[in-house]
Every structure is written in C-alpha cells, then in structure tokens.
Amino acid sequence: MWTVSRDDAPVQVEEEPAEVMPQVVEEEEDDFGMDDLVTVDVAPAERPANTIEDEMIFRFDSEEELQRFLAALQREGLAPRGVLRQLYAVRVSERVALSLDPRAYGGREEHNFYSARPVPPEAFAPGLFARLQGFGLTAAEIAQTGDSTSGQGVIVAVLDSGVDPDLDFEDLRGVWLDYVGTEPSYRHGTSVASIVAGPLGIAPATTILSVRVLDENGVGNSFDLARGIIEATNHGARIINMSLGVYGESPILLEAIRYAYDQGVIMVASAGNEAVDRLPYPAADSRVLAVTAIDANRQHALFPNQARGIDFAAPGVGVIVQDGEGESLFSGTSAAAPMISGTLASLLSKNPALAPESAIGIIRQNLDDAGLPGADDTFGGGIVSWDRIERRNQTNVVDVAIADIHIPHDAVPGQTTPVTILVQNRGTAWLGDTTLTVQTSQGEPETFTVGSLDAGGVAPQVIYVSMPNRDSGEFVDVLAQVSPPGNREDVDLSNNLRVRRISAAPSAE
Known part of the structure; x- marks a missing residue:
C-alpha cells in the first residue's frame, strides 16, 4: 500500500x-557497491x-x-x-x-x-576497501532471523531520499515534504529500507514510512530534517532511521529530536563515513542511537567516524540490498544503522508493549565486545549479536569467545606494543576459571587462567609483541584460543579461536 x-x-x-546546494561532489561506485553519495565539508x-x-x-x-x-x-x-x-x-x-x-x-x-548522505572522503581510494571483507549477504541472511512475520504492526520511518513504491514491501507509506528536490532518486533510501523490511530485511513485515528529506543529489537541510522527524512521529512511527548527517548544531533539529524522544520514538542514525573524530547530527545527540560499521571479519570498517557517543556497531560492508533497480551491494554506516532499526522493529513486533528503553536495553545487554574492553570510540558498546538476543531467555547456555585481539592504533613500527585479547562470556551461564592459550609467531605458547565471568562479562589479557618494521614485509601472527571450564559443552565453537595478523602500514609515497 x-x-x-x-x-x-x-x-x-x-x-x-x-x-x-553548490559544489555537490559525486563519488564513483567502488568494488563494494558504495552508493553515489555527496561529500560534506567537515569543519571544526x-x-x-x-x-x-x-x-x-x-x-x-x-x-x-x-x-x-x-x-x-x-x-x-x-x-x-x-x-x-x-x-x-x-x-x-x-x-x-x-x-x-x-x-x-x-x-x-x-x-x-546542509544535510547529506554519508560518503567516504576522497582519501579512501579503492585500496581501502581492498582491506575490508564484504558480507555478500542480505540483512536477513546476516541476522538469520527466519521469521516472515517479524516487524508486523511496527512502523519504521526512513528519512532519506525516498523509497521506490514499486518494490515488494508488505506495507509502504509515504510523507512528501514540499521542495525536497524535483526528480525522484530512490536508490539510497530504498537500499536502507530493504535492510529493515521486505524479503531481504531483518523484519520483513515492518511497515515502512518513507519521508523524503534528501533531494536527487542526496542533499537536504536541517530544517527539512526537523520537519521529517516531526512528520514521522505524528504519523505513528515507533522507530526513525536516519542514514544521513548534519555537521552543525541546529537548534530546530535538536528541538525536533526532543519532540520525538518525548513521544517515545526510537531514533537511529549513521555515525558517518568521513573518518573524523566527531559525529554528525542526529547521531551526535545522546537521545539518538549512533551506529558504526564493521566488515565480515568483524573489524572496524576503517571509514566510519570514531568518537564518544557511538552506541552500536553493525554490518556495513557489502550488504545485498534492493536499490530500486535490482539487487546490489551497499556499504557504509548508512547500511549499519538500518540493521539496528530492523532489529528493534523485530523486538517491538514480538512484544508491542515493550518500552523503548527496554527494547534498546535488550540489544545493549547482548552485544559482542570489540576493541578495548567496554565502550570505546570505535565500536561503541559493541557489535550487535542476533544469536545472543535470540537465546537471552534460555538458561545455562555456555558460550565463551575470543571477542577481539586489539592492537593500539598508535603502535610504533619496530617497537614493542601491548596487544589486548578479550575473552567474553556470551552465554547465559556463569563461568568459573576459563583457560586461554595464546601463541604468537615470535614465541612459545602461553597459557592464562581467566577469572570467573558473569553472563556477558569480559576479561582482558595483555601480551606484548614486537611490531614489524615499516616496509619490511614482515608480520606477526597472534592466535588466541579459549575453552570453557570443566569440559562444559560450548554451543558455539566457531568463536573459541581467533587469529590476527599484525603488519606495519607502508610508508607514504
């Protein structure tokens, strides 16, 4: 409809x-199907x-x-x-x-x-994406929800460039704002919506409310974005997805965010792809969930902004979407944000009485840690885990994992640097002493005893390695393996072992 x-x-x-808007810059499509986006001037x-x-x-x-x-x-x-x-x-x-x-x-x-769809800056040439691993899967396949009725009864507003009305969404509605462009350009908005709903989406039966706030060049403004937030709220949206950003503190936009928040609407926004140390609005507002992107290796996708205020990390490299012209690969924090919106729609459809903070809390309490222990500027609180969300009410689930092998971003080539190995209890059962074995290509295996872990708990173990010299072609492999105590059966053996190869970045030419 x-x-x-x-x-x-x-x-x-x-x-x-x-x-x-003057000086609109179009980016050519990269190997992962990055949509044509416009750049913004990220100024202090x-x-x-x-x-x-x-x-x-x-x-x-x-x-x-x-x-x-x-x-x-x-x-x-x-x-x-x-x-x-x-x-x-x-x-x-x-x-x-x-x-x-x-x-x-x-x-x-x-x-x-001005507001705009996120775009990687010109400095990130195709070589950047060669370092990333695309998913090559739909959102439904990544999340493995497998429920065609998921999202039923929930309205998710997609504030974007518009959604193609001819696509196979179960229920599609539209709000048109006057003078937001003259020519339809549905590609970005349709790609975003297809991650939330439809046959490729996490919550297929979700009602999509398309609110066009970006023109055919992917450009809008804070006034129309504020209008869109209020229109979406007044049209019954429980979730508003905003895969866009405004680099400027707009009072009218903040007032619209306050209005939606006070009405119990959950707002989700992309963290931005400019690789800077600040977030655009709406993601920068504490009432909005800011989402960053990871690749299929569960590594930070390199191009997202890194700053305090990021809430969640979600898949955002090489996701298969419907873009209005067929299926394509879609990358960026624009793809990661609707992963969270779709997950929230699924949770709310299964329990319509669930309060917004309770729905958000379910995701937050079941994150896979990454980066440094706890919340950080790179992954936020952690990576969304649909497995953990699904089994959160099961008792005595044993799942101990190597959450990450973290190398400091400021590690100096040729010098010794600390490497932090994160062990996480991803089950629902309390775990006693757990054994961690670490092997590097520079030395003999070491065995550590990790203390007791509550469900969701994380224990860091620091080791030291000598960083390879720049341009040496050398590397260091770090292998970490963990096993649950007392020979208890682990429900997911795939996350018990992790290997990280460390090499120095090449010299700038």
Whole structure:
C-alpha cells in the first residue's frame, strides 16, 4: 500500500523553492557497491560551516506570532521556503528576510545547515576497501532471523531520499515534504529500507514510512530534517532511521529530536563515513542511537567516524540490498544503522508493549565486545549479536569467545606494543576459571587462567609483541584460543579461536 500525506496550513502561502546546494561532489561506485553519495565539508565544531548562506530559519514563540508573520508575507506577495508549524518556525531566503524582517514579528534567527548522505572522503581510494571483507549477504541472511512475520504492526520511518513504491514491501507509506528536490532518486533510501523490511530485511513485515528529506543529489537541510522527524512521529512511527548527517548544531533539529524522544520514538542514525573524530547530527545527540560499521571479519570498517557517543556497531560492508533497480551491494554506516532499526522493529513486533528503553536495553545487554574492553570510540558498546538476543531467555547456555585481539592504533613500527585479547562470556551461564592459550609467531605458547565471568562479562589479557618494521614485509601472527571450564559443552565453537595478523602500514609515497 502506498499512501501519501502532505503538510497543510491555515494560511495559504506559496513556498519558494530552495536553491540547489553548490559544489555537490559525486563519488564513483567502488568494488563494494558504495552508493553515489555527496561529500560534506567537515569543519571544526566552533564555526558554523555547512550553512546555507542565502537563507535563514526564524522561530517564533507562538502560533499567533507565526501566523501574523505569514499573513504579512502574503500581503507583500512574498513566500517562505518552508513552514514548520509544530515548532512555530519558518524558513526564508535572505531576500524575504530583508524585505520583511521576521524579527519585527518576534522571530529568532537560526542558521540552516546542509544535510547529506554519508560518503567516504576522497582519501579512501579503492585500496581501502581492498582491506575490508564484504558480507555478500542480505540483512536477513546476516541476522538469520527466519521469521516472515517479524516487524508486523511496527512502523519504521526512513528519512532519506525516498523509497521506490514499486518494490515488494508488505506495507509502504509515504510523507512528501514540499521542495525536497524535483526528480525522484530512490536508490539510497530504498537500499536502507530493504535492510529493515521486505524479503531481504531483518523484519520483513515492518511497515515502512518513507519521508523524503534528501533531494536527487542526496542533499537536504536541517530544517527539512526537523520537519521529517516531526512528520514521522505524528504519523505513528515507533522507530526513525536516519542514514544521513548534519555537521552543525541546529537548534530546530535538536528541538525536533526532543519532540520525538518525548513521544517515545526510537531514533537511529549513521555515525558517518568521513573518518573524523566527531559525529554528525542526529547521531551526535545522546537521545539518538549512533551506529558504526564493521566488515565480515568483524573489524572496524576503517571509514566510519570514531568518537564518544557511538552506541552500536553493525554490518556495513557489502550488504545485498534492493536499490530500486535490482539487487546490489551497499556499504557504509548508512547500511549499519538500518540493521539496528530492523532489529528493534523485530523486538517491538514480538512484544508491542515493550518500552523503548527496554527494547534498546535488550540489544545493549547482548552485544559482542570489540576493541578495548567496554565502550570505546570505535565500536561503541559493541557489535550487535542476533544469536545472543535470540537465546537471552534460555538458561545455562555456555558460550565463551575470543571477542577481539586489539592492537593500539598508535603502535610504533619496530617497537614493542601491548596487544589486548578479550575473552567474553556470551552465554547465559556463569563461568568459573576459563583457560586461554595464546601463541604468537615470535614465541612459545602461553597459557592464562581467566577469572570467573558473569553472563556477558569480559576479561582482558595483555601480551606484548614486537611490531614489524615499516616496509619490511614482515608480520606477526597472534592466535588466541579459549575453552570453557570443566569440559562444559560450548554451543558455539566457531568463536573459541581467533587469529590476527599484525603488519606495519607502508610508508607514504
């Protein structure tokens, strides 16, 4: 089903089309099927970069003030570029603002920031992706949910470039925002939606609410994103997926996030692919779940941003999706975010009374740790684990795992560096002393006794290795193997052994 709703307004005014964003840069598709995305200028947070220079947003204190200003515009034959009644806000060009100063009517001035789909920066050539392992599977195959009714009764809003209405989604609805582009360009939004729902999705029976907030070039703005969040909330969305980002703190966007959060809506956003040490909004807001990407080897995907505030890591390299033109491979934090949205839809459909924090808590309490012990800037709280979520209510499940072999990113070639091996109890049974065996290509095997572990608990073991010299062609292999105490039967032997090859990065040419 495809239904459409539009904004309406008591005062009939013609909205002026916004001008197209300048300096849009298209990226060519890479080996993993990275969709054509637009770059954003990631500037320091202290200056208002990425603002639309020829327009402003004005916020009023009441509907009456807003109506008075709109009526004045109409009398003068002028038009706004957008109206957001829920927040008493209007978007106008500088020409309109100069002709009829909104401040004289009680308006408070704000900047309007560009938003865009995440894109790896130009520095990440195809060689970067050669270091990553794509999944080559659909979201349904990765999560192995196997339930065609999963997601039933749950509305997930996809705030993006739009979703192809001709695809095989069980229930597809649409909200159109005026002047968000003129030509349909469904590829990115459809790819995102197909990870959540439909035959390839984690929760196939989910109702998708498509809210188009990006134009045909993948560009939008914070005003329309705020409109989209409020529209999605008012149309009954329980989850809002935003595989996009705004590099600028927009008050109107933060107010829209607050509105949705107060209504009990779960918001999920991509952490961004710019490989910087900050998150874009909405992911940077603590009320929004920020999701980063891993490859099929469960390694960080290299291109995602790394910063405090990341919540979860999920598959985001070479995921098979429907993009409106057939099946293709889709990569980036744009792919990782809907993995979480689909998982939440599945949980809520099985228990409609589940509170938002309880649904999030189920994912959070069943994460596979990675990187440094506990939450970190690279993996957040850890990697989503559908196996652990599925068996969380089973008792006495024994599953001990090598969660990661972590090498510091600042390890110096030719010097000794600490390597942290994480042992995690991924079962539901308490575990006593567990045996860890470590072998490196530089020495003899070592055996360690890991202390007792509660369900989900993590124990780090640090060893030291000599880093290979740069350009030497040498490497160090680290093998770690763990076994449960007392010859107890482990339900998943595949995660008991892990090998990591360490080599120094080549010199810059």
